[in-house]
Amino acid sequence: MLERAYEESLCFHTTPRRIAWVIVIMLATVFAVDAAVGAWLDRHGTNLGYRYIAHKWRVLADLEQPVDWLVLGDSSVAQAFDPDVLARDTGITAVNLGTIGNFGVTGDLWMLEEYLERFGAPQRVVLVHAYDVWHRPLDRTLIGRVPRGWATSARIRERYEIEGDALVDLVTNRHARLYAERASIRKALELTWWTLVKDDAELAAIRAADRGLPRSEPELVGNGFVRMCDPMPAHVAGDERGHRRSLAKRRFRISRDNREALLRIAELTVEHGFRVDIVPGPIYGRLAAQERHERYMDAEIQALRSLVEPFPGVMVHRELRTYDRHQMQNADHITCDAAPDYSRWLIERVGRG
């Protein structure tokens, strides 16, 4: 039965017009798959940074009422500040729009601008960043992940000098997620497979052994808070060593992107009449106690204060809230159990305004 000639029949009939139609459907399929995969990655992707960005912009878009406090910053605050704690304790409403460190203050500025445009000035804007975010330049490829039409506009490209390879990266990151995020797709498929065939303990071991997988799955809450509940004491200790090595080599300097974005935020405080509090994110106690870290923080605070000195509406706080490694996932990210404590500390620092 199987032993036969096997040829190609060309018994079908087509026309140039039908081929054009087939190509249109083919391209539409590629775009549809790209969009579907993008939506899936926004919810199940292994690149948590991208998920945070997608989620926080969604939270901002879904916001129907103005809030009293707008909390901006990086992932350290995304996991540390729970707006529900503020509402329970004080009746003040808030939304947590902290994304990731590599988006820096530029991401804060863009979210603030959108908020101001829709709702006007909030009572208070709180900017929370880990100590080592201020020196980082804006990662241009992340702009492609902002789910707004203007993100890849000529204005933004010009403003952030995006051209050549950076422009190609931005465009593919924006419009060709199948290609730009193929490593994430592979990892997300792997994780889906593991989730199907392994129990929780085995899955945790696989996550811990594979650097390409997030160590635990975040719960992205509607108010912007990111619940991450698994303490990782061993990882905190390792991360702290990395921070110490990095501190030994680095002197504080604020990046141009962050400086310009912060100055623009400061100008907005004047234009719209609101207050901005800049507060350090939570930190591992042993790291905070390091002399090098203290010196670095002093330099950082001094630089930030001198930068915003002409703007009385901007306050820079020096105090730190430290945690034990059993309450953390790495040296600047706390677990959901420690989040109420940080939230209350933040409320205390910033005041009830």
Place this chain on the structure above:
Amino acid sequence: MLFNSWVFLAFFAVVLALYALMQRRVAWQNAMLLVASYVFYGWWDWRFLGLVLLSTVVDYVAALRIQAAPTAALRRRWLTLSMVSNLGVLAGFKYFGFFLDSLRELLMALGIEAALPTLSIVLPVGISFYTFQTMSYTIDVYRRELPACTSFRDFALYVTFFPQLVAGPIERSVHLLPQMQKPRKLTAEGVEAGLFLCLWGLFKKVVVADNAAAIADPIFSDPSAHSGDALLLGALAFTAQIYGDFSGYSDMARGLAKILGFELMINFKLPYFAVSPSDFWRRWHVSLSSWLRDYLYIPLGGNRGGSWATQRNLMLTMTLGGLWHGAAWNFVIWGVYHGLLLILYRGLGSLPGPRLPARRWWADLVRVSTMFPLTVIGWIIFRVDSVAGLRAFASGAWVSNEVDHELAWATLAAIWLPVLLMQLAQLARDDLLVPMRLPAVLRGILYGLLIAACVALGTGESKEFIYFQF
């Protein structure tokens, strides 16, 4: 310039645009394709263009002389010149270093110290393909199966036609040369069939072969460090890899040619559904196996000289076929292994006793289930780079496994499933272009899914095709 690269995509777009502009001007089209083919080949290493040109000139002249020669002796002399030239190039670039190394090892084993030079000659890409193709031309002219080509341009294009230059199919002059010499008709059917073959070939290369290689390579790099199901996994992954890689290239080559209006021969006919060793070689790398049959096995006497002579001819043909794949002993052993399988199956066939019935699906299932493991064993021999590696496979396969390879097994199953489904459809309809029977909407969706899979599930590295090195 790999087919699965952006550079090639741009290159082909330019070629296609120029080709379309030159419709109905065969001479112009051929000249343009010839230049494009030289650019394509020179992209790897322009220095080897001289070698291609030499092979072209020698065979062009030799064939004209053979045709014009008044005596059989003179005809034979020109044929000999062509053979010596082609085989000399092949021997010099591909086998000389191997023979020297083997000789040195043999002499050392005999206790003789010989100061033989160590050569590291760069192997020109596709040398085995185009030399076999040009040799077949001269032999066909010698056999008077084809008149010698008078147009150097057309003949040079036959030798260097870029879709099949570096990894086949090894085209026969009687099949391809006439297509070079007459106007090609671009048909909508040919263009769409070509598009499908390109996309399906790309999928087999980028999704199947490259992902299978990521599983097979670490296992084959040190077989002694693995055991049990890891070795089986490695063997099956390589089985998927080599099929995806080579048949993927062949499909793309045939697809590109179809878009340009050429028909290249079918090189793969569902080889893992083979029911016997001889059936396997009617399905795997058909252009080479039929070349070996027509230009080596039959001239040696084929099966006309009795049982012993047939077995000798089979073994010689398969051994040389193995050696064609590369200058290494594992290829020779692989050829011998397939020669033995062919002889054994012939021997079993001639024994009296009960037979599996023909035309019964379960009997074919038994035959395929017997042939497939034998094919996999062959690929292990083909892939290992040392006798120690082969020994590790032979001994380690029986040891219990201690490493978890669940994800690799799942990956292998996932990448093979679409291939299996497509092949079952091809088998059921007895048509290798079976997707062409789908409605246009479904074809468009299928092509879109193939592109999306290639983009998202490729390994990200543009890996060379295995058969380039042959």
